[in-house]
Every structure is written in structure tokens, then in C-alpha cells.
Amino acid sequence: MAVSRATLFDKVWDLHTVGTLASGQTQLFIGLHLIHEVTSPQAFAMLRERGLGVLYAERTVATVDHIVPTQSQQRPFTDTLAEQMICALEDNCAEFGIRFYNIGSGSQGIVHVIAPEQGFTQPGMTIACGDSHTATHGAFGAIAFGIGTSQVRDVLATQTLALDKLKVRRIEMNGGLRPGVFAKDVILHIIRKLGVKAGVGYAYEFAGTTFEAMNMEERMTVCNMAIEGGARCGYINPDAVTYTYLKDRDFAPQGADWERAVAWWENLRSDPDAQYDDTVHFDAAEIAPTVTWGITPGQGIAVDETVPRTEELPGEDRPLAEEAYRYMDLAPGVPIVGTKVDVCFIGSCTNGRLSDLREAAKLARGRHVALGVKAFVVPGSERVKQQAEAEGLHEVFLEAGFEWREPGCSMCLAMNPDRLEGRQLSASSSNRNFKGRQGSASGRTLLMSPAMVVAAAVSGAVTDVRALLEPTP
Amino acid sequence: MSRIASIEGRAIPLPGHDIDTDRIIPARFLRCVTFDGLGEAVFADDRRQSGQHPFDAPHHQGANILVVGRNFGCGSSREHAPQALAKWGIRAIVGESYAEIFFGNCVAIGLPCATARPEHIQHLHTAIAEDPQIPLTLDLEALEVRLPQSRLPVEMPAGAHRMFLAGTWDATGQLLAGLAAIREIAGRLPYGSPLAKGG
Numbered sequence: 170m171a172v173s174r175a176t177l178f179d180k181v182w183d184l185h186t187v188g189t190l191a192s193g194q195t196q197l198f199i200g201l202h203l204i205h206e207v208t209s210p211q212a213f214a215m216l217r218e219r220g221l222g223v224l225y226a227e228r229t230v231a232t233v234d235h236i237v238p239t240q241s242q243q244r245p246f247t248d249t250l251a252e253q254m255i256c257a258l259e260d261n262c263a264e265f266g267i268r269f270y271n272i273g274s275g276s277q278g279i280v281h282v283i284a285p286e287q288g289f290t291q292p293g294m295t296i297a298c299g300d301s302h303t304a305t306h307g308a309f310g311a312i313a314f315g316i317g318t319s320q321v322r323d324v325l326a327t328q329t330l331a332l333d334k335l336k337v338r339r340i341e342m343n344g345g346l347r348p349g350v351f352a353k354d355v356i357l358h359i360i361r362k363l364g365v366k367a368g369v370g371y372a373y374e375f376a377g378t379t380f381e382a383m384n385m386e387e388r389m390t391v392c393n394m395a396i397e398g399g400a401r402c403g404y405i406n407p408d409a410v411t412y413t414y415l416k417d418r419d420f421a422p423q424g425a426d427w428e429r430a431v432a433w434w435e436n437l438r439s440d441p442d443a444q445y446d447d448t449v450h451f452d453a454a455e456i457a458p459t460v461t462w463g464i465t466p467g468q469g470i471a472v473d474e475t476v477p478r479t480e481e482l483p484g485e486d487r488p489l490a491e492e493a494y495r496y497m498d499l500a501p502g503v504p505i506v507g508t509k510v511d512v513c514f515i516g517s518c519t520n521g522r523l524s525d526l527r528e529a530a531k532l533a534r535g536r537h538v539a540l541g542v543k544a545f546v547v548p549g550s551e552r553v554k555q556q557a558e559a560e561g562l563h564e565v566f567l568e569a570g571f572e573w574r575e576p577g578c579s580m581c582l583a584m585n586p587d588r589l590e591g592r593q594l595s596a597s598s599s600n601r602n603f604k605g606r607q608g609s610a611s612g613r614t615l616l617m618s619p620a621m622v623v624a625a626a627v628s629g630a631v632t633d634v635r636a637l638l639e640p641t642p
Numbered sequence: 643m644s645r646i647a648s649i650e651g652r653a654i655p656l657p658g659h660d661i662d663t664d665r666i667i668p669a670r671f672l673r674c675v676t677f678d679g680l681g682e683a684v685f686a687d688d689r690r691q692s693g694q695h696p697f698d699a700p701h702h703q704g705a706n707i708l709v710v711g712r713n714f715g716c717g718s719s720r721e722h723a724p725q726a727l728a729k730w731g732i733r734a735i736v737g738e739s740y741a742e743i744f745f746g747n748c749v750a751i752g753l754p755c756a757t758a759r760p761e762h763i764q765h766l767h768t769a770i771a772e773d774p775q776i777p778l779t780l781d782l783e784a785l786e787v788r789l790p791q792s793r794l795p796v797e798m799p800a801g802a803h804r805m806f807l808a809g810t811w812d813a814t815g816q817l818l819a820g821l822a823a824i825r826e827i828a829g830r831l832p833y834g835s836p837l838a839k840g841g
Contacts, residue, residue: 188820319812323817327817327818366660366739605665
């Protein structure tokens with residue numbers, strides 16, 4: 170028997186291959202489909218137009234996250250358009266028999282938070298969702314990617330997608346993270362070094378002792394932002410950390426099924442001599458708390474660095490840097506530390522999980538949000554909120570002057586009432602710093618870890634979180 | 643399903659790289675349950691801020707081939723972005739490179755995205771600047787852009803290329819044709835449907 174030299178990606182891809190289409194693309198079976206209110210209504214409308222049904226309704230799970238208000242969630246919503254969208258999702262799920270976690274169910278939340286926390290997301294699955302941050306689920310050793318609305322239609326109607334196979338780049342990082350450095354800094358650093366388009370055509374396999382030492386929520390933060398590096402999916406091979414997280418979750422296999430599943434998952438891991446299309450190496454010790462200064466997630470620097478001068482950048486990056494200086498009103502050569510912030514946001518599918526809130530609360534305890542700064546915390550799901558409250562984290566935040574909100578995507582993309590105004594500058598634990606991303610056409614975003622957001626909130630300016638970690642005399 | 647082999651018309655140049663889908667269609671316009679009306683909102687914030695955005699230039703009205711830079715359509719998976727471009731009147735895009743989800747969304751709605759070398763994109767920009775009304779053709783069979791005085795080679799991934807030429811870019815029908823094979827794979831997976839287990 171030939172010795173297998175396959176990556177996890179190859180194994181999962183082969184297992185789910187239905188066939189080859191006339192175009193040469195693969196018809197790939199999707200084991201788990203996640204839907205939400207923004208990218209699904211038109212897909213259901215297309216099904217109706219074509220007289221099609223949902224082939225495997227039990228393989229689709231729905232929630233509402235993007236448009237939900239995080240203050241009053243009273244129905245009907247004040248925003249009539251948002252109300253129309255949630256109604257459409259309620260109707261579509263009822264009509265096609267799709268499980269829906271609505272507001273108040275106790276299990277609603279950001280789609281990439283609720284699927285893992287309930288155990289829907291498992292190693293070896295193919296997962297699709299009409300949302301680019303579907304890459305998050307790769308943290309479990311699933312192959313998960315974002316799709317558009319017409320592809321949502323295809324998954325609903327056929328449980329399959331027409332896709333070109335991706336290449337695999339192994340991103341190997343070894344060593345421990347220094348104090349004050351978090352999973353968010355790791356992925357911001359990787360994107361800074363590789364760029365925002367290097368991942369196009371690739372799946373990113375994150376491997377090495379740094380990722381092995383991470384808990385599942387940290388792994389999700391890393392995989393979540395693979396797409397910001399251009400990679401449609403990112404993944405980490407499953408291991409004991411994965412299994413411990415999954416065991417006894419609502420939809421995880423039980424009893425003998427569990428044992429069989431673990432045996433299968435163990436065989437899914439990339440073979441030691443697997444062939445990769447590319448490999449890059451990083452040393453975890455070289456990573457500092459990282460913050461973006463520009464208008465793409467690749468425009469990042471260590472917090473103790475200065476905004477890069479054009480002459481320090483490769484030629485092809487210079488026009489975008491010039492555009493970013495103007496938009497961000499940040500001068501080249503100036504330290505990023507001390508940049509005044511107006512709004513501080515902790516939440517999102519990148520950093521809205523319990524461990525993120527714990528880390529943030531640890532720093533917020535005994536401190537207070539600076540005068541003139543608006544700071545708020547949006548838990549990633551109803552379960553995260555409930556657990557955080559059981560631990561008293563909400564009281565820590567409230568005492569420190571943070572607002573404590575209801576779960577949703579909130580100001581990551583500002584489809585709900587949470588948004589920047591005018592040229593406000595936000596310190597944000599989310600994933601995108603694009604122009605206008607946080608709801609104001611001239612609003613500015615600095616991406617950073619939740620701990621760095623707390624440091625900015627209590628100082629009123631971008632601050633090196635490591636200064637707050639030092640024992641107070 | 644219609645075959646897409648060639649797009650003729652006029653070009654609209656959009657300089658810059660890494661133009662994300664939030665810029666193509668800001669999130670507030672995603673508060674909708676149909677794609678109707680998105681055409682007017684395409685590049686809404688960029689247009690308001692610039693005051694002289696190419697999409698507002700009188701001489702580019704009616705143009706149908708968009709010329710872009712690198713990594714066009716990065717960021718969010720929102721199909722609203724290609725839908726907004728299509729509803730504004732864009733029928734094809736020629737650029738240095740595309741983000742992957744955006745490219746797939748364009749294929750799914752019959753909007754071909756061809757890739758050209760940076761110097762050829764520059765050549766297009768120069769030609770359009772000299773004559774904004776210059777006629778051009780994106781020929782998918784020959785894989786070239788034709789201008790009155792020149793021809794520029796373009797590329798497209800083989801799968802998408804075949805789908806446009808065969809008229810199978812709307813994949814649903816083809817996928818459904820494999821129903822028996824779909825059921826076989828579903829039955830063979832080492833994991834059941836998620837809701838079959840647990841609570």
C-alpha cells in the first residue's frame with residue numbers, strides 16, 4: 170500500500186468530492202451549511218423562482234447576527250429594513266424546515282461563534298456560509314469557506330458547490346508568545362508579512378508549536394482572519410485540544426460514536442511527509458502586540474513602531490500607503506502609540522468569545538475608560554454573554570466605564586445602529602479596517618487584540634498593553 | 643442559460659488596488675431582501691467623497707467593461723458587490739487580479755473577470771484617458787481585449803472560462819444533475835447530518 174503523503178485539506182476534499190463537472194471544477198459536498206439574514210433571503214427567492222426545495226434541510230443551521238441591535242432587541246426593530254430581514258429569515262426557516270436560533274433562544278449569536286460552541290463544527294467537515302469569515306471553523310480541522318448568495322442557493326438546492334481545488338500553504342510557527350501578545354497579534358503579524366493577497370488560490374494550514382499551544386478560541390481567531398490574507402480557508406490539524414473542547418457539546422458525537430469520530434479525526438491530520446505547495450516559517454518570539462495603521466489588515470506594525478515611510482515599503486505597496494496616510498490622517502514616521510481614539514469596540518467573530526472577554530476584563534479591572542472615549546463590549550453569542558455574566562465580567566466592564574451589550578456582529582461592519590460618526594477613530598478587536606467599514610464613510614479603524622483595545626480605552630490613545638501588564642508598585 | 647463569449651462596449655477605468663467589497667457596496671445597503679436598486683448605490687461613499695469618481699463621469703455613462711487593479715473585490719463575501727456592479731451596467735471586468743470569493747460570485751451571476759498583466763492594464767488606462775469613448779471587446783474565446791489599434795492577451799482560470807463559453811456559469815442545474823452521486827457521498831460520510839445527533 171502506498172504511503173499517504175496527503176494534507177488534511179487533500180483528505181477532506183477527496184472525501185467530499187461528488188465528481189468532476191464539465192468545466193473541470195470539482196462538485197464538492199458540503200457537510201454543514203450555516204446561514205444568516207444578510208446573504209440568504211435572495212438565495213431562498215431564487216429557489217422559489219426555480220421551483221426548487223432544500224435538499225438536506227437538516228444540514229443547514231440558521232441564526233441572526235449582522236443586523237441585530239445590541240441595545241434594545243425589542244421586536245419589531247426600530248430599523249424597518251432590519252425587521253424585514255429577520256422576518257424573511259424566520260419565514261424561510263419555517264417554510265423549509267431549517268433549525269433557527271433566534272434572538273432570545275439562548276443560543277443566538279454570531280454564526281461563527283454559535284456553530285463551534287454548540288459542537289456543530291467538527292474536524293473533517295466541509296462547511297460553507299455566506300460570510301467570508303467562515304474560515305474560522307478551520308480551527309477544528311474542517312475545510313470551511315465563505316460563499317456568495319448564488320452559491321448559498323446552490324448549497325440549499327444541492328448540498329454541493331462547484332469549486333476549483335485550492336493549493337495548500339503551510340504556515341509554520343514555533344515557540345511561545347511573549348507577554349501581551351495574543352492570537353490576534355499572531356494573525357495580524359502573518360498578514361503584515363505575507364500581504365493581503367498572498368493567500369489567493371490557497372488554503373492556509375497553520376502548523377507548529379505556537380498553534381499547538383493555543384486553545385480553540387485562539388485558534389479560531391487565527392483561522393478567522395485567513396481571508397484577510399487572501400486565503401479563502403485556513404485550518405489547524407485537530408488534536409487533543411480540539412477533542413477536549415468538543416467533547417459533550419450539544420451536537421458532538423456521543424458514546425461509541427465519539428470514539429469512532431476521534432479515531433477518524435486522528436487519521437485526518439496532515440501526514441508528516443505531506444506535500445505542500447508552499448511553506449513559510451515564523452518565529453513566535455519575533456511578534457509584538459500589533460496594530461494596523463492603514464486601510465487594509467496588511468498595513469500593520471508592532472505597537473512600538475512608527476507608521477512606515479513610503480521609502481521603507483516595497484514599490485507596489487506605496488500608492489496604497491499614500492492613500493492610507495491621507496484617509497487615516499496619520500503621518501509617516503510618527504509613532505502609533507499616543508494616537509487618540511474616540512471609540513473602543515470589543516467583540517466580533519474574531520474576538521467576541523469568552524476567553525477574549527476574560528482577557529479584556531482582567532485588564533479593565535480597577536481601571537476606567539478615559540474621558541471622552543466611548544467603549545463597549547458585545548459578546549459573540551447569548552451563551553457567551555450568559556457565561557460572562559455568571560463570572561461577573563459584565564460588572565468589571567460596567568465599573569470600568571464600558572457599555573455591556575447584547576450579542577451580534579455590531580460595529581465590526583455596522584449594519585446595526587452601532588457605528589462610527591464622522592472621522593471618529595476606533596480601536597477595534599474586529600477584523601477589517603477598510604475605508605468606511607465601521608459605518609461612517611470617513612470613519613477610521615485600528616485593528617488590535619481585545620487587550621490592546623482595553624489599553625487604548627483606559628488611556629484614550631493607542632497604548633502598548635505590555636505597560637499595563639507590569640506589576641504596579 | 644446563456645453562453646458568454648464576447649463583451650463589446652466601452653470601458654470605465656477604476657485606478658487603485660485592494661478595492662474591497664465594503665467600498666463597492668457599503669454595508670448599510672445590504673439591509674435588503676432583494677438585489678433590486680443596488681446599482682445606484684455602487685461605490686456610494688467613494689463617489690460622494692471624491693466628487694469626480696469615474697462612475698459619475700458623464701463620458702463613462704453607459705460603459706460596460708470595468709478596468710481594475712490588483713486584488714479587486716477583497717474582503718466580505720457579499721454577492722451584493724458584483725450584483726451592484728452588474729445592475730449599474732457592468733458586463734465584464736478586466737484587472738490585474740481578483741479576490742477569490744468575489745471572482746466566484748461574479749462567475750455565478752455571469753459576470754466574467756479577466757486577468758491582464760499590469761503593463762496591459764496600464765495600456766488600457768492610457769487608451770481610455772486619450773479617448774474615453776474608445777470601443778473595446780473582451781473576447782473570451784480568443785482570450786484577448788481588442789482595441790482599434792491593439793490586442794492585449796488576458797487570462798481566466800480554466801473552469802470559469804469553460805463555464806462562460808458553455809453557458810453553464812449558473813451551476814445549480816449541473817450540480818443537481820449529480821443527485822444520485824450526491825446522495826451516495828452523503829450516505830458514505832463518516833459523520834451524519836449535524837442535527838441527527840445530540841439535542
